[in-house]
Amino acid sequence: MEAGSIDYKLREEEHKSIVKMLKSRGRDLLHLLIKADEIREEQVGDIVTFVRNQNINFSNICYVGCKFCAFAAREGEKKAYRLTKTDIIAHIQKGKAYGVSEICATAGIDPKANLETYREFLRLVRRHNPSTHIHAFSPFEIKWLARKEGVSIEDVFRELRNEGLDSLCGTAAEILVDSVREKLCPNKLSTSEWIEIITIAHEMGIRTTSTIMYGHIETLHDVAEHLQILRRIQEETKGFTEFIPLPFVHYNTKIYNQGLARASSTGMEDLALLATSRIYLGDIIPNIQVSWVKTGVKFAQTGLAAGANDFGGTLLEERISNYAGSPHGTFLEEKEIVRLIREAGRIPARRNTLYQILEVYQ
Numbered sequence: 156m157e158a159g160s161i162d163y164k165l166r167e168e169e170h171k172s173i174v175k176m177l178k179s180r181g182r183d184l185l186h187l188l189i190k191a192d193e194i195r196e197e198q199v200g201d202i203v204t205f206v207r208n209q210n211i212n213f214s215n216i217c218y219v220g221c222k223f224c225a226f227a228a229r230e231g232e233k234k235a236y237r238l239t240k241t242d243i244i245a246h247i248q249k250g251k252a253y254g255v256s257e258i259c260a261t262a263g264i265d266p267k268a269n270l271e272t273y274r275e276f277l278r279l280v281r282r283h284n285p286s287t288h289i290h291a292f293s294p295f296e297i298k299w300l301a302r303k304e305g306v307s308i309e310d311v312f313r314e315l316r317n318e319g320l321d322s323l324c325g326t327a328a329e330i331l332v333d334s335v336r337e338k339l340c341p342n343k344l345s346t347s348e349w350i351e352i353i354t355i356a357h358e359m360g361i362r363t364t365s366t367i368m369y370g371h372i373e374t375l376h377d378v379a380e381h382l383q384i385l386r387r388i389q390e391e392t393k394g395f396t397e398f399i400p401l402p403f404v405h406y407n408t409k410i411y412n413q414g415l416a417r418a419s420s421t422g423m424e425d426l427a428l429l430a431t432s433r434i435y436l437g438d439i440i441p442n443i444q445v446s447w448v449k450t451g452v453k454f455a456q457t458g459l460a461a462g463a464n465d466f467g468g469t470l471l472e473e474r475i476s477n478y479a480g481s482p483h484g485t486f487l488e489e490k491e492i493v494r495l496i497r498e499a500g501r502i503p504a505r506r507n508t509l510y511q512i513l514e515v516y517q
């Protein structure tokens with residue numbers, strides 16, 4: 156298989172069945188949730204995993220202008236920041252003291268950054284917390300670095316892997332439909348570019364997560380197309396570790412404030428998407444994650460009854476959703492995650508980024 160050659164054309168029957176599931180409401184939704192929960196039990200049992208991780212968003216300076224983004228700032232704006240080397244070391248040491256097994260890092264497309272900036276970041280992590288897994292950077296950052304340096308995507312991955320990159324974030328996917336992307340993030344990468352970068356990563360043995368950001372301008376058909384693309388990629392590469400549905404956090408975003416997007420998804424949509432993900436993707440992507448930072452902890456807990464089996468991470472310090480106005484905090488204590496999972500009637504277990512279990516809380 157050549158990178159980017161995935162056949163992601165719609166399969167009509169699959170498409171209809173996904174849309175039907177996503178549309179479920181009332182008792183139909185309850186039936187869907189029961190079905191998803193039964194499939195979850197068969198596929199992954201009663202364990203609900205989480206990861207002790209830390210987010211380091213090392214710069215928010217970015218001129219790309221994605222309309223859903225409240226994180227980016229222009230140089231000189233009050234909220235603009237670029238962490239210094241000393242700041243980054245302090246963050247890494249804080250994570251080390253907390254015992255994180257994963258550092259998750261991403262940044263805006265900062266004109267002052269280049270490949271060396273990214274390599275230097277990885278070196279700092281390796282030097283100050285050598286045993287942690289580095290799960291970092293989005294496909295868009297990879298594309299931008301390749302263009303800026305005049306090298307191939309493969310070269311960027313090679314350079315970053317040599318410095319310690321372990322896995323790639325499956326973000327910048329938003330909705331993998333170009334007509335939606337043109338309105339939402341016209342200057343970012345196209346659907347086929349996202350697929351190409353992700354498949355190159357997988358072929359090089361770099362695992363990635365997979366995501367969807369929904370609840371803005373997309374239709375159920377767009378969501379169905381997105382899910383099919385992820386399935387087709389996974390059938391070919393087996394490179395995705397998990398799927399994370401991310402509801403849009405609208406409060407401080409341009410697209411919402413201009414009246415062009417809705418005020419995120421409803422709780423019913425969130426549950427229907429989690430259940431649909433389990434039913435449609437669970438055999439091939441068995442780890443379906445709830446996002447407490449987007450939905451709040453109680454709703455994330457409810458999502459465990461809708462087919463999900465992963466509670467995400469402690470995060471330690473998260474800025475992206477926080478800037479968008481998420482009222483749900485930037486850090487969740489491990490003991491709180493354990494309590495939430497137990498109270499949902501399930502067994503909490505701490506995992507690493509690649510879903511190996513590190514500790515089960517009986």
Ligand code: SF4
Pocket residue numbers: 217218219220221224225226227262263264295340343
């Ligand atoms: S989503 Fe990323 S690329 Fe787009 S504006 Fe925000 S920081 Fe920049």
